[in-house]
Amino acid sequence: MSNKLGPLDGILVVDFTRVLGPPYATQLLGDLGAEVLKIEMPEIGDDLRHFAPVINGDSYTFLIHNRNKKSITLNLKKEEGRQVLYKLLEKADVFVENVKPETAEELHIDYRRLSKLNPRLICCSISGFGQEGPLKNYPALDLIAQAMSGMISVSGEDGRVIPTEIAVADFAAGIYGTLGVIAALYSRDRTGLGQHVDVSLLRSSLTILGQLAGVYLGTGRSPRPGDKKKIIIPYGIFETKDKPIVVESAGVVNWKKLVDAIGIEWLRDEKFATPAARAKNREELIPGLQAELKKKASAEWLEIFAKMGVPSAPILDLKEVFEHPHMIETGMVATMEHPKHGKLRMVGPAIKFSGTPITFRLPAPDLGQHTEEVLSRFGYNKEEVGKLRSQGII
């Protein structure tokens, strides 16, 4: 994409993460220019390699979350495997793992041990519940963190909970992990020291509750599914003559734009003039507004709303999203050449840097594809590599 260097060019990351959000975190470090060595269990590999959909023997979900990485097989349950890991970590800048704290201890990859090996090393642990507290070793996945952070309790409609299908907790923790690593790198340039960066799915979820946390912390009342529509008016899905659209036009200026766009006199009534007034007279306002929106087709409304600056949108499915001219023109559908799959389509980067762009350099690796290349770079000769292989270490 560019021959400029990424912000993390020259940084070596050893990545012992599995599944979704944490491997996404290390992919982001790779996107930013770091070299990422992905450690996987011999023969088994990252669980994500088996996630649907599987295309030509590879998980497409794995392929789009593990670019810019090299794969090394290494059995960390054996002492000889750990010795290889330690050799990598002596030279590495960053180590990222997502095992439970007790598993990190069992595998001898806890921060206390690793910091002695290399005091400049930044260790990032992405776990369900963090490195401390009574739940620290409780088994966690995205849905578990969503349930225990209250995220599920506030989502759904009319008081009935329905969780989102987006792995919000997992990805939030992943992005926070990347952020934490870069902040620690920045800090290391001044202090000369690495540190431990502790990120949890639970804490990550809590920080993005937003206004719903505001409601509980400010009033002591737990919000319920559908409450957001009661305090932000109008907010949500509305029917039109043909298909539903979303409208979020609750601010002072946006409400005026909406009223002008719809052009119906009764909406100008004093009883709907302020957010508080709309909340109070919601039972009258919403059905009336819904009835007006039913009178025109979605395309008509969206054109009027766009012209008047009313925040509104169609509900696109993923095919419509990825074929949208805006996505194509702005590079949101990126392609990479893969030796087995040919042109792989993937989601482009979230951040665009004018000076040090993100680059997609390596397609997702096969299991253990780079074991020998990397081990030889770290001083292992052919005989030693052969021995490690025959012992099931790599």
Next chain:
Amino acid sequence: MSNKLGPLDGILVVDFTRVLGPPYATQLLGDLGAEVLKIEMPEIGDDLRHFAPVINGDSYTFLIHNRNKKSITLNLKKEEGRQVLYKLLEKADVFVENVKPETAEELHIDYRRLSKLNPRLICCSISGFGQEGPLKNYPALDLIAQAMSGMISVSGEDGRVIPTEIAVADFAAGIYGTLGVIAALYSRDRTGLGQHVDVSLLRSSLTILGQLAGVYLGTGRSPRPGDKKKIIIPYGIFETKDKPIVVESAGVVNWKKLVDAIGIEWLRDEKFATPAARAKNREELIPGLQAELKKKASAEWLEIFAKMGVPSAPILDLKEVFEHPHMIETGMVATMEHPKHGKLRMVGPAIKFSGTPITFRLPAPDLGQHTEEVLSRFGYNKEEVGKLRSQGII
């Protein structure tokens, strides 16, 4: 919380963001040690100041998303206001804004102008649709980005769409913005140059679609609400004798743990042994599993599951979350002293740094609370400040 310096100690951020995700981004920069000067329109201020719930005249949602900031009123629609801003930016390291690209041009705060003023300045734009492409000036808020990224189209149940009430697009963009700024700071230490960091709610949403993007990009089929439960089995909410719990135990190892924990022979059948087999025989498996879970109370199941390592959890409401011993013991419920509100409860940090901890130093500011203090530091004398005030510039 600590007298160690944060990773961004010494960094000066000028913050022209409003509402939720972007002010959260600059709060994060403040949490990490930066000094953050929040620019607000005189008399009006950030819209978030009016968001529910309002307690003693202040929005609690504002209070928990604007700590570690100083507030300066400044009318950027007037040339004299811009001149003050430019004076701040000559000394600043970072500028963050979340207006539309055309508004940035109108206000003369676009990157091209600002980079001439201070080539070391890092400018971060957090917008709905990014700095380029046909939708760049389309009005956007969280729900709009969720609709246009496909996020809403995949959430809900049994094919019916129901958006999450979490402002996922807004917060994802906010956290990416912080990440981008720190990466640019790290890079600046090597290149000597600032750059433009362009983050959009739309792109941020697309990158966290996860497996659902995998399904579309790998097969060309757009996933529908409820599909995730069909490919990850078991995944979701299950009824018990008293109240619902969540279970996500679909991996090879976790499935075995679940079968052992429930202890029912028919679950060991070959037809449920692999993820693919469970997907195929889902119509038989799920109702059977649901019937078994109905036989015991939630607390019983959760105790059994925790002991066996099955990922499962109660669906906590926010009161249960914030009163949970784990949250209290690990500092997830932080308190800050506020001159007007006394002890303010807020959500603790998502990231814990062992060496350079996050600190909560300043409570959210009143509108314009620090205007005179900051202006005097930047060389404005009393007379000049008085003149700016009488002209409605500050």
